Amino acid sequence: MRERIFVGEGRIDALPGDARGLAYGDGLFETMRVHHGAVRWWEAHMARLANGARRLRIVLPEIAAIEREARDLFADDGDGVLKLIVSRGGGGRGYAPTPDAAPLWRLSRHPLPPPARTGGLVLRWCDTPLALQPALAGIKHCNRLEQVLARGEWTDPAIDEGLLRSTEGDVVCATAANLFLLRDGRWSTPRLDRCGVAGVCRAWVLSETAAIETRVAPADVESADAVVLGNAVRGILPVARLGARTWAPQAAVADLRRRLAHAHPGFDAP
DSSP states (O other): OEEEEEETTEEESSOOTTOHHHHHOOEEEEEEEEETTEETTHHHHHHHHHHHHHHHTOOOOOHHHHHHHHHHHTTTOOOEEEEEEEEOOOOOSSSOOOTTOOOEEEEEEEOOOOOOOTTOEEEEEOSSOBOOOTTTTBSOBSOOHHHHHHHTTOOOTTOOEEEEEBTTSOEEEETTBEEEEEETTEEEEEOOSSSSBOOHHHHHHHHHHOOEEEOBOHHHHHTOSEEEEEETTTEEEEEEEETTEEOOOOHHHHHHHHHHHHHOTTSOOO
16 A cells, blocks of 8 residues: 655644544545546545545645645556545644644555456345444445444455444445436436535446435345445445345446446446
């Protein structure tokens, strides 16, 4: 892994001891797929980052500076994953934020994850629920303990992902991906107005398919004609099994994946 850390415009060697992102999760992050040195969804990632910063009232570094450093990390025109973390910066002990604190931000380069399981993902239901918090719903903030607890529920390599429900029982997402269901030729996805992360790949699917955002019950998932997960690093991944429920390959899923590969050359068409 290669990384660069900054406070405001100045580069530093290591995270400072008063970093609020480390102490409280007081920050935001973006995880971006890089193809031949370029982030194909750069504008969408930066728009989501800006929205999260407005809601948390965090000062962002200059986007041009982030882009310049990102390009330098991938100056070899290679493929990989670019992770950006932006936190409120320092300010000493205590929850009260320092107004207009210079942002502490970190860029790092990582290899691509291994290819997804051939034939579709195998999922499980997670026991850890997601709390309802509309003030944080949709944004990709740095406090992900619920996802950490959920992902820690299994070690079986035969399980690829887990689905999370809210404390009220509606299905929200996977631990690291958004969820889409196909029924009678129409796509739908859980509404994220109370919890969950509004993914960049999710936004692309919404614009491409006119999927409806709705409350989703566990029975809706198990009775769907097809189920897929999506995120900005791994793309659209078909689901083959959830517990005892299985799904055969669907032409509509293959078509959606081909459309994604056309829009984003980093993803292979099926």
